[in-house]
Amino acid sequence: MKSFGYTITKDRQIDYDANDRRLIEYVEGIEPSIRICMECGSCSATCTAGHFTDFSIRRLHTLLQRGETLHLRKEIEKCMLCGKCQLVCPRGVNLRNLILIIHQALDKLHHDL
């Protein structure tokens, strides 16, 4: 077939129904404090990793809530597990544990992420 050079652009839209939320459900099961995040952004504001890379722990968590896991394995490598995020979180969300559990889960659930 003759190629005209057109391709299909991938939709940026979050398709909630198609997404897989098993990972966040697993994480929330072990670390329930994840649920009470109110998206204030204090964690990302203090995160050193976020100062030097485009890493945002707040956004990572929000995306995970929506079942968006693209590049997740690469993203969590940026976290240095310093715990500053939890220190400033007004609701005491244990984000460091979020990262640790994701590591665990990725092995356990054999997620191909």
Add this chain to the structure above:
Amino acid sequence: MSKTAIIIGGGVAGMETAGQLNRLGIEVVLIEKQASLGGHLKNWDRLFPDRRESQEVFDYLEKGMNDGISLYLNATISDIREAGGKFTVILEDGRELSSDALVLATGYDLFDARKKEEYGFGIYDNVITSAELEEFFRNNKQKNLFEGVQSKRVGIVHCVGSRDEKVGNLYCSKLCCVTGVKQAIEIRELMPDAEIFCFYMDLRMFDRHFEEMYYEAQEKWGIRFIRGRLSEAAENPDHTILVKVEDTLTGLPLKMKVDLLILLVGFVPSPETKRLAGMLGLKEGDDRFLCPSDEHLLPNSTDHPGVFLAGTLKGPASIAATIVDARAAALQVAEYLVNGER
């Protein structure tokens, strides 16, 4: 000779103002256009923030309605006249009632959700309003909300008819955020397995206990919050609803299917209030709710001597705030009747 006050509107504000004035020894006439007292309160099931039965509040108010109060139900006012500091209210059936002071307590109307056509209320089966949900709770307490329907996911839409210049309402209705969170918890109690989402722009949990309810909704009940205003809702062939929103916290557009969509309708000024305000030359604000003569210092007085305001005809307010406002109004009226204009 004892003085008389006429209260127009028998909702929370009117009932409490009437009861309070009556306890202060003033003769009270209460005029209500509907067949019964209570106003919107009669349509709600359990109240935020503590989810007590609305009936309890009504019972308290009703106790204040003793013999000293002349009650006119099903009454339509055709005119209000004034001569020599006396008011005469003329009813449609020709009866004339007179008094030394007048209190307007005519309340608010609910926003007509059909005006937000893009949400499909009145067109799609599974789009309802928060007020309808209250009615459901009142009438079918024992039954599962979604009997017959395989409901798995519920969306709750904030700010319907509020904070929206397109429908002419720039203001915030103040109480729909907390109503939404309350209803989310109530739905969760009925359907432990459902996924429940609130679509909000800001959560305005301004009053005592409200923020704690938000916390509880997340922590205990697993209610999910997505920041973004719905752009539209569309019906699927199976009568589920497809909603579109920008998830502004990830910066990505998002779509999802819900089985039931609940619209948190706001407060709007009532045409009846406008009509009576017109007869008395009262002023309204840019938001079209009535304005007292001084919002800080004289929240119940008007520029018209002898005419007072109580309740949500001045804008969105909770029942607790309305009760306080009604008592303040009663005191202002009593003072006026004893000492004259200040």
